Amino acid sequence: GNSVTQMEGPVTLSEEAFLTINCTYTATGYPSLFWYVQYPGEGLQLLLKATKADDKGSNKGFEATYRKETTSFHLEKGSVQVSDSAVYFCALRVGGGSNYKLTFGKGTLLTVNP
């Protein structure tokens, strides 16, 4: 089956620190990969995505590269801000047929201190 494993949180950083949240996956087919973010009291928002190997998704200073050889999609940001404090979810979807399921990791809570 399909699964997503992301690093356990919580992650606590100081403002302007470098962020990496690891995400690896297993998939029965060729997946599209996503990072979603959930701010306190809100629903999930798409942060970035990549639909084929070696693609780099980027948004708001965050980046992630689809690495097929290591089945990974690690999220990075060079300088975090307090406003980046949220829960981050890695997810995948394998297309084709009647498989509509978006498979999520458990989420990683990020807290950025001033």
Next chain:
Amino acid sequence: ETGVTQTPRHLVMGMTNKKSLKCEQHLGHNAMYWYKQSAKKPLELMFVYNFKEQTENNSVPSRFSPECPNSSHLFLHLHTLQPEDSALYLCASSQEILAGGGETQYFGPGTRLLVL
């Protein structure tokens, strides 16, 4: 604001109650989804509707009953729930469901449900 609204935002119900959750999307999308988000567990897909037709029921107990009267509205009818059903229920929509799986889903803020 993602264009997907959910009501109510919070709900407390007893195990013998009947209640409904409502989701509305203002994005002109054709696919809608219900997810369950429990503490310390990954989000679980419950139901998918594509062009108002239910295309997936992810082994959800019958005490949860979805309804999609049109492409903009999605309901989740709740009946005789259990305390373990307490969770955040998220609605999402997408323009379509792509064969390659790369469509973006837009989520609502969720309904926080507590079953006593």
